[in-house]
Amino acid sequence: MKAFTVHKGLVAPLDRANVDTDMIIPKQFLKSIKRTGFGKNLFDELRYTDAGEADQDCSGRPLNNDFVLNQPRYKGVSVLLARQNFGCGSSREHAPWALDDFGFRCVIAPSFADIFFNNCFKNGLLPIVFSEEQVDELFVACEGEEGYSLTIDLKRQVVVKPDGSELAFEIDSFRKECLVNGLDEIGLTLRESGAIKTFEDKHQQRFPWLFKELNA
Amino acid sequence: MAGKTLYDKLWDDHLVMSRDDGSALLYIDRQLLHEVTSPQAFEGLRIAGRQPWRISANLATPDHNVPTTVDEREVGIEGIVDPVSKIQVQTLDDNCSEFGITQYAMKDIRQGIVHVVGPEQGATLPGMTVVCGDSHTATHGAFGALAHGIGTSEVEHVLASQCLVAKKMKNMRVRVDGTLGHGVTAKDIVLAVIGKIGTAGGTGCAIEFAGTAIEALSMEGRMTICNMAIEAGARVGLVAVDNTTIEYVKGRPFAPEGVEWEAAVNYWHTLHSDVDAIFDYEVILNACDIQPQVTWGTSPEMVAPVGSVVPDPEAEDDATKAEGIRRALQYMGLEAGQLLTSIKLDRVFIGSCTNSRIEDLRAAAVVVKGRKVADTIKQAMVVPGSGLVKQQAEKEGLDKIFVEAGLEWREPGCSMCLAMNADKLGEGEHCASTSNRNFEGRQGFGGRTHLVSPAMAAAAAVAGYFVDVRDLVKDKQEERA
The missing domain is CATH 3.30.499.10 (Aconitase, domain 3)
Incomplete structure (x- = not known):
């Protein structure tokens, strides 16, 4: 996983609550067996005015010019400003894959759905939670100023605004450690193989019926 | 000390270790796999040169992409008209063969939607931890099982280590007491609950559905309710084990038998929240107020x-x-x-x-x-x-x-x-x-x-x-x- 330390990037505002993962990446694009290439279909139904198909060349598709990410001022965006309950619905990890593939490194919102929030950390994408008021202020600032950028300093757990003022955010220390160092979580867990095996043996003694072979 | 909730009990019985930051390794008894969220997980294992930790913990079936017309189905995978869908179903087949994972393939009578197949086979049992790369895994909580919907990286993590990195959730109880009116069903209960608490109402929580109206439901009805816990924002839905649960499980292909059955039933009878358990949130509905x-x-x-x-x-x-x-x-x-x-x-x-x-x-x-x-x-x-x-x-x-x-x-x-x-x-x-x-x-x-x-x-x-x-x-x- 790529490490996340300090990132400075252009911010785009997506002013809509309860953005679900079907909206982030519609189902017809989930048929891929790869982790990459989802960026061109990120927010497909909001971004284009036609119905998108899997494996389609998107370069000639009609764009919805009202959609924020289609506006020239947000070209090269890497920080998404969103509303409450972002990422609700399906567990598809294709949602953070699509955001990442499009170029996003960070999503800021007042709240996230649990599974999406978890999935972000596995993919070097940083979800940051600020209060409704703080997010409101960022929306006003971002919409009001072309080229509005934020610097996200994960080590110091602050977001630095263009005027130099800072907003502190919370993050679990384990997740921070993994992101800052780009650590492979499976590798970390497997360092505890001994403890897992010890637990498993005791578990099997206590609940032998859970270890029944599933024969085809 | 206050008693434990059902969620607390299931958590404690699967806790491999807690970390200082509040995250933990939870042991996973069963993983269900389907074609959409597993290919990248298997690919990850191959790239890292890892093997599944415990193959018999896994059960696979294709469901999301499979055609539902007789014509396409009769031919098997080759009969899938959509070439992209075909590759995905074929990939599940190939991965299960390569790693030796039991699969109910497209032409198997036992094939179906993972969340229907697991309980039907007794592959979901009370007291288990169940995961699947699908948010509706909450369904299995109807059996007093701790079931999480997970992402593909977590599918790979569980395949490789039999553990999920988890953080303990808060306890919410939704009590529905009274008798449902004629023509009103489990689906109406859960939609009414979501209407009341909202799609983010249960975020960060394990929701236990309780009360006389829930107790009166069949296992099918309880599954419908737990299934939609995620639509209220909760990754986990739960219903306490009772005789309805045990009767449903009895005789299923992977249910325990003989002496093990007796031991299992004794344990399963402990899978309910203690009377003095404290919930962080409680929501109460009256069944007779619920309309279609x-x-x-x-x-x-x-x-x-x-x-x-x-x-x-x-x-x-x-x-x-x-x-x-x-x-x-x-x-x-x-x-x-x-x-x-x-x-x-x-x-x-x-x-x-x-x-x-x-x-x-x-x-x-x-x-x-x-x-x-x-x-x-x-x-x-x-x-x-x-x-x-x-x-x-x-x-x-x-x-x-x-x-x-x-x-x-x-x-x-x-x-x-x-x-x-x-x-x-x-x-x-x-x-x-x-x-x-x-x-x-x-x-x-x-x-x-x-x-x-x-x-x-x-x-x-x-x-x-x-x-x-x-x-x-x-x-x-x-x-x-």
């Missing part, structure tokens, strides 16, 4: 009793909510103040991991028996949750009732719940659907989904628009007939 529900918007919380009207955004004080309602009405092509019973329907879908079990099909069959699907309905389809559900329904003659009434009787799979296969809505079409999500485009580009119970969907098929099923099936007598 219909969603009118683009989020499951946008729901109302069938007798009411589409809400007016101008009457909403919260600006964000008002904007949400405005957007939803525009997408759905509805007017504020319009009666829900005036919504004309184009298609009807009875199926999905929420409502495709035998009891759901029986409930729908009772309504359509001796009636005809309205001429204005372009398509009404019934998609059983598994090959075994299909077989049972055919044994009971339900397929004939559906076909005679003008509904299509399909092969098992997820089908139009998320329209990854050929079953989908056209732009602007309204669908009465027994599935779980009415998001924009969920059932097809521009499609308009209304979530309802199987009985309400069947009634809508007959009428061509929403009707109160209680007006169609007048009394309990007929309901049982």
Whole structure:
């Protein structure tokens, strides 16, 4: 996983609550067996005015010019400003894959759905939670100023605004450690193989019926 | 010290280790796999040169992409017309063969929607931890199992280590006491709960559904309710184990037998919240207040009793909510103040991991028996949750009732719940659907989904628009007939 330390990037505002993962990446694009290439279909139904198909060349598709990410001022965006309950619905990890593939490194919102929030950390994408008021202020600032950028300093757990003022955010220390160092979580867990095996043996003694072979 | 909740007990019995930051390693007893969220996980294992930790903990079946027409199904994977879907189903097949994982492949009678197949086989048992790369894994909580929907990286993590990195959730209890009225079902309970607490109401929580109305439900009904816990934002839904649970599990292919059965049952009887357990949140509903529900918007919380009207955004004080309602009405092509019973329907879908079990099909069959699907309905389809559900329904003659009434009787799979296969809505079409999500485009580009119970969907098929099923099936007598 790529490490996340300090990132400075252009911010785009997506002013809509309860953005679900079907909206982030519609189902017809989930048929891929790869982790990459989802960026061109990120927010497909909001971004284009036609119905998108899997494996389609998107370069000639009609764009919805009202959609924020289609506006020239947000070209090269890497920080998404969103509303409450972002990422609700399906567990598809294709949602953070699509955001990442499009170029996003960070999503800021007042709240996230649990599974999406978890999935972000596995993919070097940083979800940051600020209060409704703080997010409101960022929306006003971002919409009001072309080229509005934020610097996200994960080590110091602050977001630095263009005027130099800072907003502190919370993050679990384990997740921070993994992101800052780009650590492979499976590798970390497997360092505890001994403890897992010890637990498993005791578990099997206590609940032998859970270890029944599933024969085809 | 206060007693433990059911969630606390399940957590404690699977805790391998806690870390200082509050995260923990939880041991996973069962992983269910399907074709959409597993290919990248297997690929990850291969790239890292890792082997699955405990192969027999895994069970796979293709469901999301599989076609539901007999013609395509008879041929097997080669018969899948959509080449991209075919690759994904084939990839699951290849991965299961390579790693030696038990799979109910497309032509196996036991194939079906993972959340129907697991319980049906006894591969989901009380007291287990269950994961699957699908948010509706919450379904299995109906058995007093701790079931999490997870992402693909976590699928790979569990394959490699048999553990999930988890953080303890908060405890929420939703109590539904009293008796459900005639024609009101588990689906109406859960839609009413979501309407009350909202789609983020349970975020960060494990929701235990309790109360006399929940205790009175069959396992099918409990699965419907836990299934939609995620639609209230909760990754985990739970119901305490009781005799209904144990009776359902008994004799299933992977259920314990003999001495082990006795030991298991003794343990399972401890799987309930202690009377002095403390919940962080509690929500109470009275079963007799719950009416048949219909969603009118683009989020499951946008729901109302069938007798009411589409809400007016101008009457909403919260600006964000008002904007949400405005957007939803525009997408759905509805007017504020319009009666829900005036919504004309184009298609009807009875199926999905929420409502495709035998009891759901029986409930729908009772309504359509001796009636005809309205001429204005372009398509009404019934998609059983598994090959075994299909077989049972055919044994009971339900397929004939559906076909005679003008509904299509399909092969098992997820089908139009998320329209990854050929079953989908056209732009602007309204669908009465027994599935779980009415998001924009969920059932097809521009499609308009209304979530309802199987009985309400069947009634809508007959009428061509929403009707109160209680007006169609007048009394309990007929309901049982």
